[in-house]
Amino acid sequence: MPDPRSIRALPGHPAPLGATVHQEGVNFSLFADHATAVELLLFDRYDQPAPTYVIRLDPQVNRTYYYWHVLVPGLGDGQIYGYRVYGPNEPQEGHRYNPAKVLLDPYARAVAYGDNWRRAEAYGEGDNARSALKCVVVDLEGYDWGGDRPLQRPMRETVIYETHVRGLTAHPSAGVACPGTYRALVDKIPYLRSLGITAVELLPVQQFDPQEGARANPLTGEPLSNYWGYAQVALFAPHQGYACRPGGRAVVDEFRDMVKALHAAGIEVILDVVFNHTAEGDENGPTISFRGLANDAYYLLAEDKSRYLDFTGCAHTLSANHSIVRRLIRDCLRHWVSAYHVDGFRFDLASALSRDDQGRPISDAPLIWEIESDPVLAGTKLIAEAWDASGYYQLGGFTGDRWAEWNGRFRDDLRRFARGDPGTVRDLAWRMTGSFDLFRKKASYSSHRSINYITAHDGFTLADLVAYNRKHNLANGERNRDGTDHNFSWNCGVEGPSDDPGVRALRARQMRNLLALLMVARGTPMLLGGDEFARTQKGNNNAYCQDNEVGWYDWSFVEAHADLVRFVRQLVALRRRHPTLTADHRMDGKPYEAMLNEGVTFHGVQLGRPDWGYYSHSLAMHLHGQEGDVGFYVIANAYYEPLTFALPADLAWRRLVDTALSPPEDIVEDEGQAPLLDAPSYRAAARSVVILQEQRP
Numbered sequence: 001m002p003d004p005r006s007i008r009a010l011p012g013h014p015a016p017l018g019a020t021v022h023q024e025g026v027n028f029s030l031f032a033d034h035a036t037a038v039e040l041l042l043f044d045r046y047d048q049p050a051p052t053y054v055i056r057l058d059p060q061v062n063r064t065y066y067y068w069h070v071l072v073p074g075l076g077d078g079q080i081y082g083y084r085v086y087g088p089n090e091p092q093e094g095h096r097y098n099p100a101k102v103l104l105d106p107y108a109r110a111v112a113y114g115d116n117w118r119r120a121e122a123y124g125e126g127d128n129a130r131s132a133l134k135c136v137v138v139d140l141e142g143y144d145w146g147g148d149r150p151l152q153r154p155m156r157e158t159v160i161y162e163t164h165v166r167g168l169t170a171h172p173s174a175g176v177a178c179p180g181t182y183r184a185l186v187d188k189i190p191y192l193r194s195l196g197i198t199a200v201e202l203l204p205v206q207q208f209d210p211q212e213g214a215r216a217n218p219l220t221g222e223p224l225s226n227y228w229g230y231a232q233v234a235l236f237a238p239h240q241g242y243a244c245r246p247g248g249r250a251v252v253d254e255f256r257d258m259v260k261a262l263h264a265a266g267i268e269v270i271l272d273v274v275f276n277h278t279a280e281g282d283e284n285g286p287t288i289s290f291r292g293l294a295n296d297a298y299y300l301l302a303e304d305k306s307r308y309l310d311f312t313g314c315a316h317t318l319s320a321n322h323s324i325v326r327r328l329i330r331d332c333l334r335h336w337v338s339a340y341h342v343d344g345f346r347f348d349l350a351s352a353l354s355r356d357d358q359g360r361p362i363s364d365a366p367l368i369w370e371i372e373s374d375p376v377l378a379g380t381k382l383i384a385e386a387w388d389a390s391g392y393y394q395l396g397g398f399t400g401d402r403w404a405e406w407n408g409r410f411r412d413d414l415r416r417f418a419r420g421d422p423g424t425v426r427d428l429a430w431r432m433t434g435s436f437d438l439f440r441k442k443a444s445y446s447s448h449r450s451i452n453y454i455t456a457h458d459g460f461t462l463a464d465l466v467a468y469n470r471k472h473n474l475a476n477g478e479r480n481r482d483g484t485d486h487n488f489s490w491n492c493g494v495e496g497p498s499d500d501p502g503v504r505a506l507r508a509r510q511m512r513n514l515l516a517l518l519m520v521a522r523g524t525p526m527l528l529g530g531d532e533f534a535r536t537q538k539g540n541n542n543a544y545c546q547d548n549e550v551g552w553y554d555w556s557f558v559e560a561h562a563d564l565v566r567f568v569r570q571l572v573a574l575r576r577r578h579p580t581l582t583a584d585h586r587m588d589g590k591p592y593e594a595m596l597n598e599g600v601t602f603h604g605v606q607l608g609r610p611d612w613g614y615y616s617h618s619l620a621m622h623l624h625g626q627e628g629d630v631g632f633y634v635i636a637n638a639y640y641e642p643l644t645f646a647l648p649a650d651l652a653w654r655r656l657v658d659t660a661l662s663p664p665e666d667i668v669e670d671e672g673q674a675p676l677l678d679a680p681s682y683r684a685a686a687r688s689v690v691i692l693q694e695q696r697p
Contacts, residue, residue, distance in 0.1 A: 066324075167551050527568070532564060
């Protein structure tokens with residue numbers, strides 16, 4: 001920063017918002033419509049007890065309508081700053097100005113902090129200049145992208161791997177130089193590429209507050225934190241906690257280095273973005289940014305404006321369809337695409353973005369349509385978690401013509417079938433053929449808009465799904481009340497770890513069953529990171545606060561479960577080789593009922609006679625080959641005894657997969673060497689999945 005005695009403040013401009021580097025200095029612009037005064041605070045270090053220089057903005061010179069702005073010559077990249085904003089503290093009118101608190105710029109490109117950050121000091125009336133989070137001016141020009149750009153891979157070619165940046169490499173077994181960082185993720189690219197996945201979906205990387213929800217583990221006394229990152233404070237900034245180098249500025253290039261390296265390996269980057277709530281909590285929460293700038297604009301307020309409407313389970317909800325917030329979100333998405341080359345977004349609790357200023361559900365929400373039609377976002381993947389925490393469930397009916405949706409019904413129905421629940425065969429058929437029954441409202445729906453998954457970060461891992469009947473979340477400090485009770489899991493006879501060879505073999509088979517069905521189902525498959533090597537969270541189905549070995553990936557499991565890793569690699573490769581398994585089936589005005597049988601014939605143990613009965617536990621599906629490709633015969637037997645299935649007699653069949661066989665016979669790597677069947681039927685073992693391939697002419 002220049003000598004404070006030489007600092008001048010020029011009028012500046014209201015656009016663009018945030019801190020923008022110009023040849024003559026830095027232009028700062030901030031939305032604070034009811035503010036009576038604004039101070040720009042300049043710091044040399046993020047942990048200073050007081051700013052080095054304070055620029056008080058003149059409302060006659062430095063304000064245009066809702067916006068406060070100033071141009072400061074001599075400043076540039078790396079400058080640390082924050083704001084104090086004065087105005088009415090009238091909660092009953094929706095205003096919560098508190099000039100004692102240093103505020104983050106909602107458009108901050110980076111955030112600087114270290115041991116100085118004290119969330120507790122963002123409450124109340126005391127000054128928190130030293131302990132506050134600080135913004136960093138970032139000049140985004142000059143980075144050498146080397147010709148990189150978003151990959152825009154078609155959805156039909158996509159296999160998603162959902163992972164946590166820190167959790168992927170924080171464990172000592174990861175064998176990386178800078179554990180838990182963007183840089184360390186780059187070190188794992190050869191492994192990710194070997195799996196055959198085409199996209200990583202990263203849990204939140206927008207700057208969040210790890211101290212939100214901080215408390216102690218009641219079982220060990222160890223500290224807990226907001227590990228998953230669903231507690232945003234700066235939506236434009238990469239999370240500083242995942243940087244290898246400290247200081248605030250380096251994180252920008254480290255994130256871009258990661259994206260560029262993933263793209264070079266043919267892997268897209270999808271961000272899990274959180275636009276439904278922030279880290280500021282309810283009316284008793286801290287003042288970090290939005291609350292102290294324009295509380296009544298950024299948040300949905302109750303009729304009693306001193307209270308917040310909560311549709312997120314986080315004590316408040318962003319007012320996503322307020323014009324200012326809509327602009328913030330669109331600008332943010334454009335920023336991540338333009339400045340960081342990301343390929344897509346998964347929107348957390350996306351139904352909360354379809355509520356009006358009183359929290360009422362609205363169809364064709366302005367924000368959703370603006371995102372869908374934005375030209376900068378035209379080539380990006382848009383994925384909705386099509387529900388919120390208050391029951392607004394839009395699965396199959398989310399606004400728009402290009403949004404994909406997390407298919408929670410796929411998860412639940414396949415889990416129920418695999419564990420042997422009655423009345424599940426018809427639902428299995430719908431899920432395996434594109435879930436057209438769920439998406440019937442969308443006349444132009446295509447099957448790849450269904451994001452199919454068995455597990456995700458929220459819930460059991462795959463290994464825990466077959467090892468626990470109930471959640472074990474006491475370590476979260478919420479008396480086991482958090483996390484869902486509707487897991488549709490089955491422990492295969494023993495709760496938790498078991499040395500019984502029969503139990504262990506059944507669990508391994510059940511994992512293979514679910515993975516095999518996932519990879520041959522129509523839709524876009526998503527694999528939870530670590531499931532391919534049986535990662536466990538010890539029965540915790542809500543590990544959001546477990547920044548420890550519960551939430552981290554133990555890479556020793558890759559060797560211990562090498563057979564499962566091999567199985568997943570070969571399944572992904574099988575899917576990617578065959579257009580029959582990746583074909584995009586489209587409704588295009590056809591009756592949704594007809595889509596159940598498009599390109600598929602269902603059978604039971606007898607040809608042409610599927611058993612749709614309540615007590616049926618098996619189904620066979622002949623997936624007819626696309627032009628230039630072969631067809632497949634998928635047998636799913638969730639019954640507790642073997643069943644013999646007749647095969648179409650006019651075709652010869654090779655066995656590619658039988659989950660009941662011991663590795664490496666469970667899956668064939670070389671299709672040309674797959675065993676040719678010499679019988680008109682196939683005996684499928686109890687609780688198994690079999691995949692046969694038509695013999696090539």
